[in-house]
Amino acid sequence: MAPDPGADPGAQPDAAADAERAPAADSAEKPEKPENAKAPENAKRRKRHFWRDLAVIVVAALALTILLKAFVVQVFSIPSGSMENTLLPGDRILVSKIVYKFRPIARGDIVVFSGAGSWDPPNQPPSNWFTGLVSDATNLVGIAGPGTDYIKRVIGIPGDHVACCNAQGQVTVNGVPLSESSYVFPGDAPSAERFNITVPPGRLWVMGDNRGDSDDSRFRTTAPGGGTVPESAVVGRAFLIIWPLSRISDLPIPNTFEQAGLSAAAAVATAPPVTVAGGSAFAGAALLTWRRRRRRGPGTGRRRTRGVVPPEDH
Numbered sequence: 001m002a003p004d005p006g007a008d009p010g011a012q013p014d015a016a017a018d019a020e021r022a023p024a025a026d027s028a029e030k031p032e033k034p035e036n037a038k039a040p041e042n043a044k045r046r047k048r049h050f051w052r053d054l055a056v057i058v059v060a061a062l063a064l065t066i067l068l069k070a071f072v073v074q075v076f077s078i079p080s081g082s083m084e085n086t087l088l089p090g091d092r093i094l095v096s097k098i099v100y101k102f103r104p105i106a107r108g109d110i111v112v113f114s115g116a117g118s119w120d121p122p123n124q125p126p127s128n129w130f131t132g133l134v135s136d137a138t139n140l141v142g143i144a145g146p147g148t149d150y151i152k153r154v155i156g157i158p159g160d161h162v163a164c165c166n167a168q169g170q171v172t173v174n175g176v177p178l179s180e181s182s183y184v185f186p187g188d189a190p191s192a193e194r195f196n197i198t199v200p201p202g203r204l205w206v207m208g209d210n211r212g213d214s215d216d217s218r219f220r221t222t223a224p225g226g227g228t229v230p231e232s233a234v235v236g237r238a239f240l241i242i243w244p245l246s247r248i249s250d251l252p253i254p255n256t257f258e259q260a261g262l263s264a265a266a267a268v269a270t271a272p273p274v275t276v277a278g279g280s281a282f283a284g285a286a287l288l289t290w291r292r293r294r295r296r297g298p299g300t301g302r303r304r305t306r307g308v309v310p311p312e313d314h
Helices: 011-029 035-071 129-141 260-270 280-296
Strands: 073-077 092-096 110-114 149-156 161-164 171-173 195-198 203-207 234-243
Touching: 073 234, 110 203, 149 161, 149 171
Parallel strands: none
Antiparallel strands: 073 092, 092 234, 110 149, 110 234, 149 203, 161 171, 161 195
8 A cells, every 4th residue: 555645754764763762661660570589589498498397307317217216227335344344334235126036145245125014013004204305315316225125145045054163263054164255344253242043944044254343143043033034125226336437346255155066965964864865764753663662661761852942132
């Protein structure tokens, strides 16, 4: 279409210029926020994320620690010198709570056990919820533990005949002498107290490595079990020193408890007569008893005491 000859020639360029200036004016009316204005908002957002993530990590770590303590492993602190020099006061140790799900308690194991109901009166519940919470928290990290928890070395297992001492002053298990110099406190005798006991079923005879300063089975003979502790009271096996760093080491079973004679003697001692001698010993003993009764007649037999020396009271 031809331009209107009567129109102003500069009208069209002015309109185009106004249209070009309009977006620029709008942008001038709404300026963008500078970068330094967004920084405080981003910092606040990052801070919120940090505290949220930290809370999640703490809760997850606490839950994992509780599960580990309840079912797998627990940290304990050594409060006294009864296990010196194997364990020193202030040592932190790891105690496995699952090892005895896969194997029985063995001679030479270092075990943590509760004395409540055997060596000590039963535990009393905490006086209030706050005291119980604090106690659980300190137990969790090994700062403290129940006052009835003990740590000792297993010397005799169910059926073992444990005695002190032979002519060389050694503790014997099923008649086999123990060579204890590798773990007993230097200069200590194996025991200054004499004892002679057959460990009852389901119980353990335990002793500290510091024989001159250990409250153990030798001094608990008036307690239920004659000084032994129930296997059911065992919390777990100590297997590793984790603190201080200079003392990190494992806690293996000493070689003296690996003597073949220990288990062989225990098997013979606990086996019934028919197993030991193929039945002939049992039959011979029964025949001999019957013949003696016939010779003596009724009422002439004498009572015999059991061939176990009563443990001394301490």
